[in-house]
Amino acid sequence: MTPDKQPSFEDFYQVIREIVPGRVATYGQVAALAGFPRHARYVGRALRELAGNDTDLPWQRVVNSAGEISRRGIDGSDELQRRLLEGEGVEFDAADRIDMRRFQWRPERDA
DNA sequence: AGTTTGACGCTCC
DNA sequence: CGGAGCGCCAAAC
Numbered sequence: 652m653t654p655d656k657q658p659s660f661e662d663f664y665q666v667i668r669e670i671v672p673g674r675v676a677t678y679g680q681v682a683a684l685a686g687f688p689r690h691a692r693y694v695g696r697a698l699r700e701l702a703g704n705d706t707d708l709p710w711q712r713v714v715n716s717a718g719e720i721s722r723r724g725i726d727g728s729d730e731l732q733r734r735l736l737e738g739e740g741v742e743f744d745a746a747d748r749i750d751m752r753r754f755q756w757r758p759e760r761d762a
Numbered sequence: 763a764g765t766t767t768g769a770c771g772c773t774c775c
Numbered sequence: 776c777g778g779a780g781c782g783c784c785a786a787a788c
Binding site for chain 1: 768769770771772
């Protein structure tokens with residue numbers, strides 16, 4: 652049996668690049684779509700790697716399963732993420748949460 | 763080689 | 776609906 656390929660950051664980046672503007676995906680969803688279920692934390696690690704770097708990766712479209720921006724306690728990237736999302740039409744409620752029923756990305760349905 | 767550490771997620775209560 | 780607890784998995788100690 653050929654052992655399954657190990658997850659690499661690039662596998663996750665590839666999925667994230669497909670998320671359409673105005674929609675968000677969860678860490679677990681990205682991991683699963685990349686072919687690595689239960690690697691949600693690893694997706695977070697992959698994004699941590701890009702913190703500060705300017706890339707064409709729409710990293711702001713990845714939030715946790717509760718529809719919240721995961722805190723990382725550094726600089727003001729949390730607020731930056733929120734501004735970027737609001738800029739593309741994603742709405743936050745009074746508890747700073749996104750209604751996933753409305754904004755979660757569905758590959759099959761959203762293209 | 764054992765332990766700790768997370769941009770996480772699900773179940774219980 | 777919010778918090779606690781536990782599972783998860785690779786990287787860093």
